[in-house]
Amino acid sequence: MRFTLFLAFTLALVGSITFFCTGAEAQDNPIKIGVMGPNTGSWASEGQDMLNVVVILADEINSAGGINGRKVEIVSADDGGDPKTAVLAAQQLYAEGVVAVVGTYGSNVTEATQDIYDEAGIVQVATGSTAIRLTEKGLTLFFRTCPRDDEQGRVLARYVKELGFKKVAVVHDNTSYSKGLADETRQLFADIGVTEVFYDAIIPGDRDFTATLTKIKAAEPDVIIFTGYYPEAALLLRQKKDMNWDVPMIGGDATNNLTLVQNAGEEAAAGYYFVSPPGPGDIKGEAAAKLLATYQQKHEVYPTSVWAILAGDAFGVIAEAIKNVGDNPEAIAQYLHNDLKDYNGLTGPISFNEKGDRIGEVYRLYQVDPTGAFVLK
Amino acid sequence: MSFSFKGLLSDRVPLEEGGGKERILPLPLTIAGIAIFFSIPVIFKVTGLSSAMYWLEVLNTVGLYAILALSLNVILGHAGMFNMGHAAFFAVGAYVTAILNLTYGWSILSTLPVAGLAAGLFAAIVAGPIIHLRGDYLLIVTIGIVEIIRISLTNNIFGVTGGPNGLMGIARPTIFGFKIARPQHFFYLIWIVVAITVTLFYWLENSRFGRALKFIKEDPVAAEGIGINTTRYKLMAFVVGAIWAGFAGTLYASRMRTISPGSFNFEESVLLFTIVILGGSGSQKGVLLGSFLIIGLPELFRGFQNSRLLVFGAALVIMMIFRPQGLLPPKPQRYKLPPPWDKMGQNGNSSQAKVSLSKKDD
Amino acid sequence: MDFFIQQLTNGLTVGGIYALIALGYTMVYGVMKLINFAHGELFTLGAYIGFTLLVTFNFTGLFGTVIGLGFSVILVSCLVAVAGHLLERVAYRPLRHSDRLAAVVSALGASIFLQNAIMLKWGAQRLAYKPNILPNVSVNIFGQPMPFIRILVFLVAVFVMFGLYIFINRTRTGMAIRAAAIDQGAAKLMGIDVSRVIALVFIIGPALGGLAGLMAGLLYGPINFNMGQIYGLKAFTAAIIGGIGNIQGAMVGGLLLGLLESMGAAYISVAWKDGITFMVLIVILVFRPTGLLPERVAEKL
Structure with missing residues (x-):
């Protein structure tokens, strides 16, 4: 009996969906x-x-x-x-x-x-x-x-040099994008005269990075390069501030998301650098x-x-x-x-090149100002 | 007072006429159904259905999950071991195929046995020490195993797994010079493997091995008591399931052409677990139906846009409430007892004593 | 040494949250032998309701920090308890006499449903508790500044654990829960209303999960609709390590898991942290098949 009921239910569901899906008639x-x-x-x-x-x-x-x-x-x-x-x-x-x-x-x-x-x-x-x-x-x-990430890596490394950092900690999150960008950037360190004092991957979806930050702090870097996404960047910034540690942090374009500031809080996000294609407000x-x-x-x-x-x-x-x-x-x-x-x-x-990539250098350096706005440098 | 139980485990126990094995459909209808199913690509082609490729891909995905779920069914449904880490063996198979193909240039089909064996070997090694764990403890340990596998793959263990990017550019399989590339080719490849799997596991289920597993699941103490080596049988079930998941890994790798650690996570294992339980743990028909529903429903729900998974979750709950034993649970099997038992009948002359091994609701 | 002590405190805070969630898993399991896979989503729900109260309605601004926070804690616990109760009525009660695995799948379905319901209600974007909800006070521990909230999380977890322990072991209701955990049939014969016991367990467990969600929001800030997945899995692991069904076990398991993570990250590798945790889990279970704390029936919940 229940099975019949169940069958009826499933049929009704499937039927309604089929109806629903085909409901939208194609215009001419x-x-x-x-x-x-x-x-x-x-x-x-x-x-x-x-x-x-x-x-x-x-x-x-x-x-x-x-x-x-x-x-x-x-x-x-x-x-x-x-x-x-x-x-x-x-x-x-x-x-x-x-x-x-x-x-x-x-x-x-x-x-x-x-x-x-x-x-x-x-x-x-x-x-x-x-x-x-x-x-x-x-x-x-x-x-x-x-x-592409190779361009991003070049730009990131260039700004690390221009901003005068010497000892860097590299943190990625073991996703395809993030590790790729970290590797592209790292291979340029010798050219720009930077030493890497820390390299490891955090786990995306984690919430508590204090153990990682404590470990990074012990390596005494001038800057933390984080190549992951904005949720983890926000948590790192917020927990870094809770530790009263004011080392600068620089990241990639996956952190170009206003949620970063909202999640980290203006105070913790202030001073954070990232490279990214220009945002809509800057065009x-x-x-x-x-x-x-x-x-x-x-x-x-x-x-x-x-x-x-x-x-x-x-x-x-x-x-x-x-x-x-x-x-x-x-x-x-x-x-x-x-x-x-x-x-x-x-x-x-x-414009596009023959490979289908966008032509031209699109990356810019941004910094978060004390009000939480992304300011083009 | 010595009577032999040997008969219960011999391969020659006759199934009682008209016992638990009656079919839902008469044989001709079943055959016709299978024939129609295998001509779906042709029907699609003839009718020129615009969404043919999409539905074939859906069916291919269903088929792949069916192979995996059928293999999990041996472990979870027949032996009653809560394995929520089946994706680990799937991953081993897929990566072995990918590495052999990409690094050593093996053809896809020649990697198939190696992938299966590697997954089986891996299962034998990891399952050994944990096989004695009780239900829920086994469940979390298998989750642990699949997570360790995923983390190892992500961290590019031994430098061969490609890290988070995974491996790409895996070849298509070639059979007698014919390259399997299009969805309709994969349809036949995958569903023929499903058919082989069903046949083989049907045979296994009704073999001495299958009956021993069933006994262990019903009452491990009694099984041990009459001399079944429960640990050995459970381990064998684990290895058989894992080998088959390894085969599925080969198919998956060559169908997707790119594999990455994210595809072999804990959620994947949960999905397989759900298919088996929802369809009817221990029943092949049920598991097949479960694969269609679990993989097919979210696709049917695409019309609901962002709330499609919400509807899917609710549907799962409702289905379990209406059919807690699964949609098509296995029928209790009745065995005709061998002569020594006959003589033991209540009045010494009942030749029709039956023992019913049915699934308890616990 | 400083480094070690810092990592110790880091681990204990994380562990405190795991323990709070694990208590919910363990209580439900103790009585119903059911792994409530939707528990992680109740945790998320707690975090989101807390967000609505503390950020959208600005409770601490309206009523002052202590009262506002107290109100929020009570409201979050109550509302999540109601949700948990409904969950039990809809998804688990019809399956009470069915195969255990059916309830597991129903739980998984409920978990998917809740997660997506939260996404549709509050949106897919990450929301965040403002950093200034609690006064930004730090306490110096071994020369290291520890934000007050971290200490609070740990204390709340310990306090809740003790409260629950006393409730289970020293009150009549607690006795009924223990009786139902040992043998539902016998408990019924003794005149215990097992349905009510289960309902009660499904109020306490979710309330604690919701509370943990609120704490996680206050502690870390950002919340998102699928945060409960990872926390649920970790807390479940913690409950198993400690010996599921055992209240002290959940506490021990939670704190141990937190410590494993921080020490694994500190001394081995951050990327392998979770892998190490699961390895330790497997090793523990191989040598102690029912978890760390002995599963004595009388002490089992």
């Missing part, structure tokens, strides 16, 4: 663009911001009549921040018939989907995946609006200001990180290409490689 021939991001899981806030930004930009285009008269339809797929889920998300977007995909955030997640998009003939523009190898595979349909463009205003109006807060803005840029270049050459993926890729020159993006001018 819109251009479908996918957004693949981590809408659930540990990086859910990044994924949700990405989607929000792209939806705002797409709405803008649609209310202005679409691209060459055709509406844009955004198809969202959740990759959960996990390679296995991402494979299914990619197949889902392929099934939906998208011509191009914006995303995603994590490098290893992007990597799991690269082959699928390439075989399916879909343009992929990654937004937060900075691992070097992604663009070293000769995939012609793959692009990214974020820079004098009209487009960025307008986007931020709409975003705040719609969601009551600002997007917290630069990665969501880079998702906006990814959407922007795709839309620009479609406007010029239509919605054939090959043509879009051709256009992005060769004809897109200094496109006026949210994060500055955008």
Whole structure:
């Protein structure tokens, strides 16, 4: 009896979902663009911001009549921040018939989907995946609006030298991105005359880093280089301050997130350096200001990180290409490689090289000021 | 007063006619069902379904989890050992395949036996000292093992695992010169392995080994009492399950082409555990159904956007409340007793005495 | 030596939080033989409710530090206790007479549900307790400044453990709980309402978990919706190390786990810290299959 009931329940559920999924009727021939991001899981806030930004930009285009008269339809797929889920998300977007995909955030997640998009003939523009190898595979349909870790490592090492630090502690968090950046930076230490007095990995998701900080302190560095993400950076800053230890700290672009200051508290975050592509507030463009205003109006807060803005840029270049050459993926890729020159993006001018990497030095040095604002140095 | 229990463990115990083995569907229907299932890619192709590749990938994922869950079923369902670290053996298999393929240029299929054996060997080494632990203690220790594996892989142990990046560029498998690359190719590869797994484990379940495990699960003291070496059988179950998880690792590595430590964590083990319990611990049909539900439901729930996992969690609770013994629990098996027992019947003449080995609700 | 003592205090604070959560695991397990996998999410819930009270409603600003904090502690404990009670009613009670593993899966489902419910309610972004909720006082211990909150966490954990110990061993209700833990059937025959005992356990355990969440928020600041996963796993490990079902065991296990982590990080490697912890767990269980403290039935909860 219960089993029958259960069966009825399951059928009802499945039925309602099928109905729900097919409920949205296709408009007449819109251009479908996918957004693949981590809408659930540990990086859910990044994924949700990405989607929000792209939806705002797409709405803008649609209310202005679409691209060459055709509406844009955004198809969202959740990759959960996990390679296995991402494979299914990619197949889902392929099934939906998208011509191009914006995303995603994590490098290893992007990597799991690269082959699928390439075989399916879909343009992929990654937004937060900075691992070097992604663009070293000769995939012609793959692009990214974020820079690469080798460039970031060079810039990070240069600023460590310019700021006059001699003894450094390097801390990463054993994720693909973080270890990559740490290694890129470390190999330049000999060139810039810096000695490494500490090197270890913290565990992401941990909350108490006092044991680690106590250990680092015993090594007496001039600066802590932390190449991980903002949640751990905030905890390190806050606990460092609780120990009354005022050693400077410098980090990478994964800490460019206003949540860092909010989590660490202004006092603890003040003086923290990081290198990053310029944030939306530092771009004098009209487009960025307008986007931020709409975003705040719609969601009551600002997007917290630069990665969501880079998702906006990814959407922007795709839309620009479609406007010029239509919605054939090959043509879009051709256009992005060769004809897109200094496109006026949210994060500055955008052009791509033959590998699909963004051209130009985009990294800047930022410091957190006592009010908690990110100040361009 | 000496009567032999040997018969109970011999390979020749006849199953009683019409006993617990009746099928849900008659045989022809089952065969037809299987035939239809294996022609899904063809149907997709003929009908030109736009989301064909997506659903094939979903089915491939289901199949892969089915292989893993079936192998866990030997340990958890048949031997009754709470193993929440099955992803550890899966990881060993996947990494062995990846390393042999990338560093030594072995073809994927030739790495298959090595991956299985490596996982089995690893299981034999780690399970030895912990096999005697009671349920929940075993559970946390196996969680510990899978975490140690993940941490070791992340920290690039022996310098061969690629650290947090993992290993990438793993080759596709080739069978008689045919390269398996597209989702529909993997569909056949994976589901044929599922079919082999089901057949083999069905046979195992009804062998002397399978019956011994069942006895151990029901009553370890009595099993020990009649001379079953419980430790040895439990260890064997562990190793068999691990070998199979190692095979699944090979398939996984060649399907994803890139593997990283994050894919072999504790949550993965929890997922497998859930599949087995939800489907019906000890029942292969149940485990297959469980794989479809656990992997398939979140996909069906994609329409719910950000709340899809919320709905999934609620669905798990509801399913367990309605079917606490699992969706398709194993039927109690009835055995015809060998002659010596017959003579022991209540009045000395009952030739139909039955012993029912059923699953207790405890 | 200084270094060692600092690492000792670091470990004890972390351990204090683990112990508070582990107490919840151990109590529920003692009576129901159920691993409440959703316990970690109750911890998260406590942290979030605390955030709403202390940051959104600014309780300490409205009522002063001591009263505001006291209010928050009581409210958080009560609300999380209600949540725990509901959890028991919905997800566990229907399964009380079923296979134990069914309850485990139900618990896992409840855990996924709660985690995502928290994400949908409070958002996926990390929130943070402001650093100035408690006065920023440091106490010098062995020449090292120790923030007051760290000492408070440790003291609260010890205090709760003693309170619970006395409650279980010296009161009639406590006796009923112990009776139900040893044999539910016999307890029923003695006129004990086992359902009520279980309900009570599911009020105390979650309340302590919620309290731990609030403490973690005050201590570390940032909170996020899946923080309970790691804490839940660690605390469960702690409860097992100490001997699950044993109140002192949870305390010992929690503190030991905290110390293992800090000493592992300090003297071996930060990256291998958790690996070392699990190795020690396995070694302990190989030699003492039921945890460190003896599992004497009379003393078992």
